[in-house]
Amino acid sequence: MGKTLLELSSVDKVFSTDTLETRALCDVNFNIEEGEYLAITGASGCGKSTLMSVLGMLDVISKGTYVINGQDVSILSANERARYRNREIGFIFQSFNLISELSVEENIALPLTYRKDLKDTDIKRRVAEALEKVEMSHRAQHFPSQLSGGQQQRVAIARAIAGSPSILLADEPTGNLDSKNASSIMALFDELHSDGVTICMVTHDPASAARACRQIEMLDGKIVRDSLVKNVVNNSVA
Numbered sequence: 001m002g003k004t005l006l007e008l009s010s011v012d013k014v015f016s017t018d019t020l021e022t023r024a025l026c027d028v029n030f031n032i033e034e035g036e037y038l039a040i041t042g043a044s045g046c047g048k049s050t051l052m053s054v055l056g057m058l059d060v061i062s063k064g065t066y067v068i069n070g071q072d073v074s075i076l077s078a079n080e081r082a083r084y085r086n087r088e089i090g091f092i093f094q095s096f097n098l099i100s101e102l103s104v105e106e107n108i109a110l111p112l113t114y115r116k117d118l119k120d121t122d123i124k125r126r127v128a129e130a131l132e133k134v135e136m137s138h139r140a141q142h143f144p145s146q147l148s149g150g151q152q153q154r155v156a157i158a159r160a161i162a163g164s165p166s167i168l169l170a171d172e173p174t175g176n177l178d179s180k181n182a183s184s185i186m187a188l189f190d191e192l193h194s195d196g197v198t199i200c201m202v203t204h205d206p207a208s209a210a211r212a213c214r215q216i217e218m219l220d221g222k223i224v225r226d227s228l229v230k231n232v233v234n235n236s237v238a
Contacts, residue, residue, distance in 0.1 A: 136158060149176055
């Protein structure tokens, strides 16, 4: 770790209707450095999902600044954000979000096909490497319906890492898995982190959060705790 990858400064997010204004994020300030493994925790409705949407450039902030890899995201147009998001962010969702009509390798390749800097040979190589990383090469031609939940999440992780993003954003990545598959997926996260991948994960699960090296706790749209923690996997203080 060392270089600051991502920085939020005095960030607010307000949702407004004709009769109601809801402040989902309030004066949020924090950095993520390259190689960090961060868990965001807190009760339902505390702002975790909104924060994840902001970090993933799926939503825009109401106030403050958001900079990733030196780029101020707030000044980008919607199309520019989409292109930047495709290069910089790898998403992993609780519900996997695989396309049922596409094979495993087609699901992984899809986001890469929108990148003008990648040739077909580059895409094929990246897909193959990502499948090998998550130990799913033998399922490349299968469809999501032919896979278990744990296998689908491995494919989703392969899709997220195939583009070599600056950061992985994982939203409750074990929420739809049984304990055995959840443990297997978290072990894969540990391996990715050991390889230098930057990970930011939202989770309700204390066991999953404990595997991170840093924890942020949210309450009512604010960060109420930001601390380095003892990593139970490496048995060391991050």
